Amino acid sequence: MLKIYHNARCKKSREGLEILKNSDKEFEIKEYLKEPLSEEELESLINKLDIAPIQLVRKNEKIWKEEYKDKDLSDRELITVMTKHPKLIERPIVEDDKKAVIGRPPSEIEKLL
Template sequence: MLKIYHNPRCKKSREGLEILKNSGKDFEVREYLKEPLSEEELKAVVKKLDITPILLVRKNEKIWKKDYREKDLSDSELIRVMVKNPKLIERPIVENENDAIIGRPPAEIEKII
């Protein structure tokens, strides 16, 4: 089953959700700002994405610029920062049992459907 990590206030995330709705596939929506990911869940997503944690960080967010941009954080520390501040997680993310993709642009989601 597909799952989208979704922020309804984000235009790209809403576009990604629409792609999933139009696909006819079963999927689950997780509003990760209301139901934050645990460290283990976020590590699993990063592994499925096959990226380093820094590539999942929204570096234009005010909290990143103010509190973290100048720090040299390890991958584990970055995971903890994103768990503590889920707004920093890039969106939308769509995953299946084996893989995940960041839907930027939203059309990328078609690759995992």
């Protein structure tokens, strides 16, 4: 089954959710700001995305610019930061059992359908 990591306040995330609703696939919604991911869940997601943790960080967020931008963080430290501040996680993300995509643009989600 598909899972979307969703932020209802984000336009791209809402567009991604619409794509899933209009598909014939079953999916579940994880509102990751209300139910933050554990470090293990985030690490698994990053592996499915096949990216480096830094590629999942929203670098325009105020908290990133003020607290982390100029620090040389390891992958493990980046995962810890995103777990502590889930607002820093790029969205939406859709995953299945084997891989995941970042829905930017939302049409990327169609690769999993």
